[in-house]
Amino acid sequence: MVDRAPRVRASELTGRAWLNTGGQSLSWSDLRGKIVILDFWSFCCINCLHVLDELRPLEEEFSDILVTVGVHSPKFEHEADPDALAAAVDRYDIAHPVLDDPELKTWQDYTARAWPTLVVVDPEGYIVAHLSGEGHVQGLVSLVRELAEEHEAKGTLHRGSGPYVPRPKAEGILSFPGKIIAVPETLRADGAEGPTYLVTDTGRHRIVELDSGLERVLRVWGGTSKGYVDGPAESARFNEPQGLAVLPDHLRERLDYDVVVADTVNHRLRGIRLADGAVSTLAGNGVQRLLDAEGARTGDPNVIDPDADPRTVSLSSPWDLVWSETAEAFVVAMAGTHQLFSFDPASGAVQVFAGTGAEGLQDGVADEAWFAQSSGLAQASDGTLWVADSETSALRRVTFQGDAVSVETAVGQGLFDFGFRDGGSEDARLQHCLGVAVLPDGSIALADTYNGAVRRWDPASGELTTLARDLAEPSDVLVEDRGPEAEPLLLVVETNAHQVVRLPIPREAQRVDEGASQTQRPPSLLAGGTLEIVSRFSAPTGQKLDDRWGDPTQLKVSSTPPDFILDGEGAAQGLTRTLKLNPEVTDAVLHVTARAAACDGEPGGEIPDHAACHLYQQDWGIPVKVTGEETDERSMVLDLRGVN
Structure with missing residues (x-):
């Protein structure tokens, strides 16, 4: 009962x-x-x-x-x-x-x-x-x-x-398409006239090759039902695939595939050999990546054995990928863990490339940076990686200096700030951007998805402008090179219109200011002084807390701005924490991560050998406002798993 x-x-x-x-x-x-x-x-x-x-x-x-x-x-x-x-x-x-x-x-x-x-x-x-x-x-x-x-x-x-x-x-020829890439000339479908494009037909769980008119399907990999099957094109199955990338020429000569697919809901990277349509699994075991119990205790979930078979490594919703000449590997937007991973097709090694796994916007060296559901990637000619960081409505860049890898923000303020405003870094706003491409002049085109727009960021001037608007959730952008005699065009994946459209790249961009916004979610009102954080956790029936190595629970607390918390930040065991708040900061966001490890077994009894163990984890980003009113909150209860 x-x-x-x-x-x-x-x-x-x-x-x-x-x-x-x-x-x-x-x-x-x-x-x-x-x-x-x-x-x-x-x-x-x-x-x-x-x-x-x-x-x-x-x-x-x-x-x-x-x-x-x-x-x-x-x-x-x-x-x-x-x-x-x-x-x-x-x-x-x-x-x-x-x-x-x-x-x-x-x-x-x-x-x-x-x-x-x-x-x-x-x-x-x-x-x-x-x-x-x-x-x-x-x-x-x-x-x-x-x-x-x-x-x-x-x-x-x-x-x-x-x-x-x-x-x-x-729906149309496509169903909620996600991403697009150009097919190299030598790999196009037989009889194709002009350039062709691979598109993830995400709503139908397949990859298609479109002709130059973007209206005729030339080849198909996968079926219209979701699943996970390797093999010939017609029997292979995907589950909401998103990102695509072509293997570099020197590797295609050695390996038995040409294209890498981010098979998002299958939590895998898949390979396609275009000559005969064969589909294979390159990385991912199909189990969504979560911290294991040891990771919960040590707080270090980011170490992956470089010698492990890549098909035994857990991934989490890979959303896009791009070949990085500097890293000599594919960099993968691992949306589910708010990180960038790398995948070396030559060795098969899968590694965490950047990001701690915390959700938010924090710049710095790669292993200390925070991302938030990164969903689009592009490489510039100088090796810089541009990242569409969707949940922070941000454009980020990853730069290389020797062995040092750093993350910087071009546009974006945080998890709860967005809008439709052109201008410099401090004032400009995006709204849940999903795609990014490098334009011929070195500026950056962004699929500003929830604004229904394509935006342009100019690194030289530090200005964001608008190239096009009134689109139906654009999710990706691709520059179409039409040769030296013609101006390039922009291909835009218009997800909710079920199509890919061509747009000119205007010489004079629009200037838009429809304001900056914040989430409608009301802030939690705090009395100030101190705040007690309590995360409730009750193990499910048939499980008990895994206390074989001490307290199996942990709270990690930080804030934006960082000086909001004077005492009590950081990671420590236990699910209760008292914070001392800065009286000079009234508006902030609390970042709280709660973890608890439980294993199969009855309360009061021993955990059996080889028992299955489970990690429960939740990240909260909570907007707060200090009012000074005694009637407002001095404690905050966050249910990790609360049973009445």
Whole structure:
């Protein structure tokens, strides 16, 4: 039976509209008798997308007693657009009801503090669990079974179909395409006239080669259903592939593939041999990369055995990749861990290239920098790597001086700052950019996705301008070289219009100022002085804390700006921390990471030999405001896994 504290009734579900219900609004009376998981998500958030995939087998196994309700509480302004949300529901094949919560009313009613947050409600309408982050499915299976047994016995469990009603989809030659690259002339499809392009047809889980007119498919790798299968082009399967890169000439002569694919939801890098279409796995074991229990204790998750078979290494949502002449390896935007990885195709070595794994915007040497869901990469002629860092709405650059690798920010302020404004570094704003390309003059073109625009950053002048706008979520850009007699054009992947379009590169860019914005998420109001951070964790049924080497829990706390915390920052064991706050700083963002390691075993007993162990981790970026009011918060409870 589920042990509960005093029972709390679930608040009503309020928002602008419902999707996937056939136009019907849902209330708790409509859901009575079902076990309900409220999934608070935003479609920009990679961790939220992971949870969507984690929940699918759970929804299938318990389809007659369990209803998932997605509560879409947006971070970015664009995510509050109902058409953009509808497109995201289609793109990610969401097969459960979704509440559009643009003003974060339901988010606040359930005191959510992070994307994603899961709230479990029993068949009588009472909250039984709060879970933050991803990786909770095993515990959810146990909890659902316990609730089903309890409420079957009470007669309060109602079996039968749920309220989900599928939506019709409108697509074109492509379905939610992601990234594009040019095919070298010697590797084009037989009979192709003029240049051809490889595009990840992400919504159909395949890679296609388009003709020069961008309207005819010449070759296809993969099928229209998701999966993971190597082999011939027609039987191979991918799962929401994104980035593409061509192997350098000198390596294509030695290796048995020509193109590397970031097979995002399969958490793998795949290879394609264009001559016969054969698909192979190059790196990744298909298991999403998380810190293991040892990493939780040592705080060093970034060491990967360079001699390991690359197909045994865990990756996490690789989103894009580019060949780096300086690094002599592919650099991979590992969106799921907020890092850049490297993959050396000659040796097979996979390594962390830059980023600690903390989500945020912090410059410096590579192994101390922070990224936030990096999703686009391009290499300049001088070897500089340009990075579209989507969750910070930032353009970053990675530079090389000898053996030193450093990260700098060209445009961007932080996790909660965005907008549509041209100008210099301090004033310019982007909104969740996904793609980047180097223009012939050395300036940088950006797919400014949530602004529906293509922007241009000029490193020489330090100015951001606008090249084009009114596009439907552009996700990638590519310069089309048309030879010495013609001006180059820009190819833009227009994801929500299901197409690739050609645009001229204007000599005179627009100047736009539609303002700077911050997330609609209200800041937590603090009394000031000190703040106690408490992360609640309850191991799932059948697991216990792994205390064989001491305390298996850890809190890591920092802030933006750094001087907001006078005492108490850093990483230390335990899930409780008291911070001393700077009285001169009133607006800040707290960055908190909670970790707990648990293994299969019963409370009070020994952990069996060879027991499966699990790491629970969540990162919070929490905007806060110090008011000085005694009635405001002096403690903050963050649920890593709280069960009532």
